[in-house]
Amino acid sequence: MNLEKVSGGPPRILVVDDDYNIKETMKDILEEEGYIVETADSLSKAQEIIEKENFNVILSDLSLGEYSSLSLVELVRRKSPRTIFILITGQDKLDADLEATKNDVDEYILKPIQPNELIHKIKIHLEKQMLTKKLSQK
Amino acid sequence: MKFFYKFLILVLILSLTPLILYTFILLNTTAVTTKEIIDENNINLVNNIANEVNNFFIELDAKLNIARQFERMGKINEAEKIRMLLTEFSKDKMLYGFSLLDKDLKVITGLTFDETSSDIDKDLIEKSNKTEKIVLGNITQSSQNKPYFDIVYRIDTNPKEYLYLRVNIKYLLEKIEQYLKIKNAKFLKNISLIDEFGNVVSVLDTQPYTIDKKQLTEYQKKAINADFTTISEAKKVFIKDNRVNIIMLSKVKSEWLILFQEPIYSAYAPIFKMKLTALMLIVSTSIFAFFAVFKLVRDFTKPIQKIISGIEIVAEGNLDHKISGISHDELGKVASAFNSMTLKLKKLQEDIRKSERLATIGQMANIVGHEIRNPLAAISNAAYLIKMQVLKMTEKNPKILRYVEIIENEINSSNKIINDMLSYSRSREPVLSKRNINEVISNIIEDTVIPQNIQLQLMLKPEIPEVAIDVEEIKQVIRNLVNNAIDSMEKKETGILKLTTSFDKTSNSVCVEISDTGCGIPPENLEKIFEPFFSTKSKGTGLGLSVVKRIIEERHKGKIEVKSIVGQGTTFYVKLPVQ
Numbered sequence: 203m204n205l206e207k208v209s210g211g212p213p214r215i216l217v218v219d220d221d222y223n224i225k226e227t228m229k230d231i232l233e234e235e236g237y238i239v240e241t242a243d244s245l246s247k248a249q250e251i252i253e254k255e256n257f258n259v260i261l262s263d264l265s266l267g268e269y270s271s272l273s274l275v276e277l278v279r280r281k282s283p284r285t286i287f288i289l290i291t292g293q294d295k296l297d298a299d300l301e302a303t304k305n306d307v308d309e310y311i312l313k314p315i316q317p318n319e320l321i322h323k324i325k326i327h328l329e330k331q332m333l334t335k336k337l338s339q340k
Numbered sequence: 341m342k343f344f345y346k347f348l349i350l351v352l353i354l355s356l357t358p359l360i361l362y363t364f365i366l367l368n369t370t371a372v373t374t375k376e377i378i379d380e381n382n383i384n385l386v387n388n389i390a391n392e393v394n395n396f397f398i399e400l401d402a403k404l405n406i407a408r409q410f411e412r413m414g415k416i417n418e419a420e421k422i423r424m425l426l427t428e429f430s431k432d433k434m435l436y437g438f439s440l441l442d443k444d445l446k447v448i449t450g451l452t453f454d455e456t457s458s459d460i461d462k463d464l465i466e467k468s469n470k471t472e473k474i475v476l477g478n479i480t481q482s483s484q485n486k487p488y489f490d491i492v493y494r495i496d497t498n499p500k501e502y503l504y505l506r507v508n509i510k511y512l513l514e515k516i517e518q519y520l521k522i523k524n525a526k527f528l529k530n531i532s533l534i535d536e537f538g539n540v541v542s543v544l545d546t547q548p549y550t551i552d553k554k555q556l557t558e559y560q561k562k563a564i565n566a567d568f569t570t571i572s573e574a575k576k577v578f579i580k581d582n583r584v585n586i587i588m589l590s591k592v593k594s595e596w597l598i599l600f601q602e603p604i605y606s607a608y609a610p611i612f613k614m615k616l617t618a619l620m621l622i623v624s625t626s627i628f629a630f631f632a633v634f635k636l637v638r639d640f641t642k643p644i645q646k647i648i649s650g651i652e653i654v655a656e657g658n659l660d661h662k663i664s665g666i667s668h669d670e671l672g673k674v675a676s677a678f679n680s681m682t683l684k685l686k687k688l689q690e691d692i693r694k695s696e697r698l699a700t701i702g703q704m705a706n707i708v709g710h711e712i713r714n715p716l717a718a719i720s721n722a723a724y725l726i727k728m729q730v731l732k733m734t735e736k737n738p739k740i741l742r743y744v745e746i747i748e749n750e751i752n753s754s755n756k757i758i759n760d761m762l763s764y765s766r767s768r769e770p771v772l773s774k775r776n777i778n779e780v781i782s783n784i785i786e787d788t789v790i791p792q793n794i795q796l797q798l799m800l801k802p803e804i805p806e807v808a809i810d811v812e813e814i815k816q817v818i819r820n821l822v823n824n825a826i827d828s829m830e831k832k833e834t835g836i837l838k839l840t841t842s843f844d845k846t847s848n849s850v851c852v853e854i855s856d857t858g859c860g861i862p863p864e865n866l867e868k869i870f871e872p873f874f875s876t877k878s879k880g881t882g883l884g885l886s887v888v889k890r891i892i893e894e895r896h897k898g899k900i901e902v903k904s905i906v907g908q909g910t911t912f913y914v915k916l917p918v919q
Contacts, residue, residue, distance in 0.1 A: 221714045221717075221718065223714075223715070223718035223721075223722075224714060224717050224718045224721060227718055227721030227722050227724075227725060228721055230721075230725050231721055231724055231725060231728075234725070234728050292710065292713070292762070312812070313713055313717065314713060314716060314717055314720065314751075314755040314758075314759075315717060315720075316720070317720065317721060317724035318724075
């Protein structure tokens with residue numbers, strides 16, 4: 203499926219991670235796949251970018267330094283409900299808070315992440331997103 | 341004061357007081373009775389002796405009949421008188437001698453059986469002239485320890501004559517002695533005879549002496565009193581100079597006093613003996629009781645002491661100490677209860693230490709795991725990018741691809757180790773949701789790469805009840821067990837991996853069986869496989885199965901069991917409660 207046809211350009215992905223190397227390699231991996239990738243290394247920066255721009259997918263680590271990225275979920279849902287929110291989390295962090303937000307998150311991926319797996323999941327979600335968009339346009 | 345001494349004194353008082361009291365009461369009543377009996381016996385004795393004295397005087401009086409005969413017959417020639425006298429008195433044991441005197445006190449005839457006593461008491465004859473027909477002289481001692489007294493009979497013939505008798509008192513004393521000797525082997529009883537002038541002669545010491553007038557009067561009074569029947573028998577007995585005294589009057593033909601004397605210790609010897617026996621009984625019983633009670637109390641308090649010192653030792657932290665050597669009574673139970681408590685305490689302490697150590701390891705693992713996981717993720721991403729770049733190259737270098745694969749594999753096993761460590765140290769509560777176990781298993785199998793040599797058999801029971809599980813954790817369990825099964829069949833040409841689900845009505849639980857036909861686990865290892873850090877694999881932390889056990893048994897209240905035969909295979913049984 204040609205992504206550009208639907209979205210009027212390659213899908214935009216925001217990668218939020220406070221680890222520079224993960225963030226950068228993730229960006230490269232996703233760009234390899236043909237996506238437009240923005241990055242943010244803190245909660246405030248991510249909020250700032252989300253306020254300004256729209257994304258098809260937001261890929262965020264659960265813990266951003268001393269903050270949790272769960273607050274981003276609310277912001278994203280308010281601003282663009284169709285944006286796919288993928289949360290990356292350590293198994294041990296799967297607590298009650300996360301459980302409560304689980305329904306608002308499209309996908310959560312347990313660490314360690316296999317790049318293949320990630321790419322596969324993003325693809326599936328984007329396809330779904332396009333289908334819903336098509337349906338709503340009709 | 342120590343408990344020991346308190347107890348000792350208490351038991352001693354309790355055991356000895358009744359004994360002492362009882363002994364004293366018994367002794368008092370018995371002593372009074374015994375004293376009465378002794379006194380009565382002595383009084384009877386003195387009575388008998390008094391009778392003997394009376395008889396003596398009666399006998400003596402009978403001897404005077406010859407004088408009376410002379411009086412009646414009037415004139416008898418002297419030769420006849422002498423013949424009669426000799427016939428009457430010769431060899432008479434009662435007499436030392438006799439004389440017939442004329443009015444001028446010249447001896448008509450006489451015989452002295454004992455040469456020492458031939459003198460005549462003229463005052464006595466004079467006395468007979470003035471007063472009675474018969475007069476008794478003083479008790480006198482001769483030089484040869486032969487006491488005597490004289491009797492004068494005034495023969496009222498014309499002219500007057502006098503029968504003069506010297507009486508052997510020793511004869512009487514010897515008779516009295518027989519009374520005294522009969523009863524007591526130890527001869528301490530003494531009888532003194534006192535004449536009306538205060539002259540005394542005694543059985544034990546025949547040497548006569550004189551008692552003063554005052555004493556004599558007192559004795560006489562007592563003797564008269566004692567004869568009144570209204571006065572109780574005991575009153576006849578009086579104590580003087582540490583001696584028991586009984587006084588009696590000889591009433592026939594004389595007014596001699598009979599004085600009984602015996603030292604108190606001898607007279608009342610039975611009472612003293614009884615008191616001494618009682619005292620000895622008390623003393624010996626006390627000593628015996630003391631030692632018995634001492635031993636008893638020590639035996640009783642010794643285990644208490646042992647228990648106390650045992651408790652002190654344990655309180656200082658020595659949990660290896662055991663209280664031993666205590667009998668099988670209640671205290672023994674206390675000791676064994678204490679010992680088992682100590683044992684439990686020790687086990688608890690060990691458990692705490694172990695869990696503290698594990699908790700520390702867990703905390704460390706947690707920190708290390710998180711810190712390493714991020715760099716690993718970056719490396720994994722970078723490796724992926726390298727692979728992508730290599731694949732894009734027109735001239736592909738298979739070696740580089742191979743190296744990248746090695747990096748990826750090693751990252752995977754590192755991630756696995758980190759996951760095990762983090763799972764083991766996990767502290768969050770499980771997030772439970774109701775799931776169908778068959779679906780969970782199917783999901784895992786979809787994601788699992790099964791090697792070519794292994795045949796998979798799924799025997800999932802349809803319509804199985806849902807169980808409340810933490811999906812991620814149960815997935816981890818099944819994945820772990822499945823991977824172990826695959827690993828065990830690595831070197832076999834063919835193998836069967838079988839997953840079975842069932843529902844056990846009796847325990848109301850869902851059962852998952854994961855069995856392989858791999859190498860199996862030796863029995864000596866079978867117990868250890870669930871212990872943390874136990875591993876026979878070259879790679880791995882040895883935490884896999886301990887995490888599995890912890891997830892099933894601690895976090896899901898289920899049960900995990902294993903059966904294995906070396907060379908044939910292994911089966912794990914997981915039971916998860918439906919509610």
